[in-house]
Amino acid sequence: MDKFIIKGPVKLKGEVNISGSKNAALPILFSSLLIKEIIEIKNIPRLKDIDVVIKLFLNLGVKIKNGKSLIINTRNLYTNFNFPENLIKSIRASIWLISPLLVRFKKINISLPGGCSIGMRPIDLHIKYLKKLGANIYIKNNRIIASINKNFIGSHIIMKKNSVGATISIILAAIYAQNITIIDNAAKEPEIKDLIHFLKTMGANIKGEGTNQIIIKGVLKLKGGVYTIMDDRIETGTFLIAAAISKGYIICKNTNPQNLKIVLKKLKYTGADIKTGKNWCSINMNNKKPKAVNIITGPYPSFPTDMQPQFTLLNCIALGKSIIQETIFENRFLYIHELIKMGAKIFIKNNKVFCRGIKSLYSAKIKATDLRASISLVLAGCIAKGKTIVNNVNYIDRGYENIENKLISLGAKIKRLENK
Numbered sequence: 341m342d343k344f345i346i347k348g349p350v351k352l353k354g355e356v357n358i359s360g361s362k363n364a365a366l367p368i369l370f371s372s373l374l375i376k377e378i379i380e381i382k383n384i385p386r387l388k389d390i391d392v393v394i395k396l397f398l399n400l401g402v403k404i405k406n407g408k409s410l411i412i413n414t415r416n417l418y419t420n421f422n423f424p425e426n427l428i429k430s431i432r433a434s435i436w437l438i439s440p441l442l443v444r445f446k447k448i449n450i451s452l453p454g455g456c457s458i459g460m461r462p463i464d465l466h467i468k469y470l471k472k473l474g475a476n477i478y479i480k481n482n483r484i485i486a487s488i489n490k491n492f493i494g495s496h497i498i499m500k501k502n503s504v505g506a507t508i509s510i511i512l513a514a515i516y517a518q519n520i521t522i523i524d525n526a527a528k529e530p531e532i533k534d535l536i537h538f539l540k541t542m543g544a545n546i547k548g549e550g551t552n553q554i555i556i557k558g559v560l561k562l563k564g565g566v567y568t569i570m571d572d573r574i575e576t577g578t579f580l581i582a583a584a585i586s587k588g589y590i591i592c593k594n595t596n597p598q599n600l601k602i603v604l605k606k607l608k609y610t611g612a613d614i615k616t617g618k619n620w621c622s623i624n625m626n627n628k629k630p631k632a633v634n635i636i637t638g639p640y641p642s643f644p645t646d647m648q649p650q651f652t653l654l655n656c657i658a659l660g661k662s663i664i665q666e667t668i669f670e671n672r673f674l675y676i677h678e679l680i681k682m683g684a685k686i687f688i689k690n691n692k693v694f695c696r697g698i699k700s701l702y703s704a705k706i707k708a709t710d711l712r713a714s715i716s717l718v719l720a721g722c723i724a725k726g727k728t729i730v731n732n733v734n735y736i737d738r739g740y741e742n743i744e745n746k747l748i749s750l751g752a753k754i755k756r757l758e759n760k
């Protein structure tokens with residue numbers, strides 16, 4: 341794995357262009373397997389996770405033109421596809437192969453997905469609800485084996501847990517299903533809204549996006565078209581934190597602040613001067629340190645778990661004490677041991693992090709453990725005194741496009757050492 345050598349402290353300031361959203365691009369790409377006409381996807385983020393999908397698609401026989409946008413033609417797929425297990429296991433999102441491939445082939449046998457090590461990440465809800473929609477589906481020897489008769493069959497699903505991933509699996513299964521599918525207690529994340537806008541642009545009959553009841557009426561055909569992926573709200577939030585912890589000021593461009601209301605509210609509470617426009621937002625700390633802030637993560641519109649490690653870092657150097665409670669993933673605190681190596685006064689009890697802000701972090705040799713943890717450790721290196729070495733930074737390439745160049749353009753001193 342690669343490492344970053346980071347020299348700090350620096351003040352991060354300037355303008356940054358926010359990339360397309362990873363968590364919207366992934367389900368949109370998988371849903372394109374439901375469409376047999378040509379699709380052009382714009383604003384696709386250039387990330388490792390997207391490369392994995394492209395490789396999976398090439399295994400399936402999808403024709404892809406990978407230029408400024410991604411042009412996809414899924415009309416003729418190989419029937420004898422065989423995905424390399426390491427590819428499937430390298431991303432959690434490969435779970436979204438199941439519904440479209442069942443629609444296309446009626447029968448599948450693929451290995452279980454993987455993803456970041458932030459908790460157990462079960463797939464019981466995906467399985468349960470696809471069964472409810474008529475699939476015969478079970479897990480054997482770490483593989484998912486599933487079949488449907490002719491079609492999925494619409495049903496009324498009341499989700500027991502508000503799962504982004506399972507909501508998406510159901511939507512993808514319901515697009516061509518016989519009858520109507522109603523999902524109650526559906527996830528409301530903006531990325532799901534974006535997926536539904538994409539599918540509607542291509543002819544799907546879906547109502548209720550952005551609410552907790554989604555209604556899908558099966559259609560006979562989706563058509564091709566052009567779609568632009570929404571901006572990455574977590575990337576925006578991450579750059580706002582970069583300014584907040586370094587007494588800096590940053591303008592994020594090409595981003596919709598409406599999707600970040602709770603994050604902006606918490607940042608205002610820290611004392612940050614936040615300004616927003618239609619497709620930009622800015623933060624200015626006016627040379628002040630942030631005040632510590634309490635957070636409880638939850639499904640949208642509550643505080644996003646994907647911003648938890650960044651706010652924990654903020655609390656490490658903020659004025660005062662704080663508590664952060666993680667309610668989504670039970671193992672999302674691995675990176676905290678690395679922050680402690682940098683001097684953070686912090687301890688974990690059950691799903692809560694108790695923190696007392698200190699004057700500054702010091703440099704150390706640390707190790708990234710997952711995607712959002714790795715960006716927090718890199719930002720910690722930017723504000724720590726001295727030379728910080730962050731090992732295993734490849735996680736960061738899964739979800740942040742062109743990250744070191746973006747940070748360098750804001751004043752960071754980062755060098756990547758590749759481990760070939």
Ligand code: UD1
Pocket residue numbers: 363366432433459460461462463464465466467501502503504505506527645646667668669
């Ligand atoms: C997605 C996002 C991830 C984000 C998360 C929560 C993608 C590619 N990933 O992950 O960045 O952190 O939403 O906003 O979009 N659960 C079950 N059984 C299941 C599925 C989920 O118990 O079958 C549980 C999970 O363990 C977790 C909770 O439901 O406790 C929410 O997980 P979910 O919303 O499904 O997260 P992902 O879709 O994996």
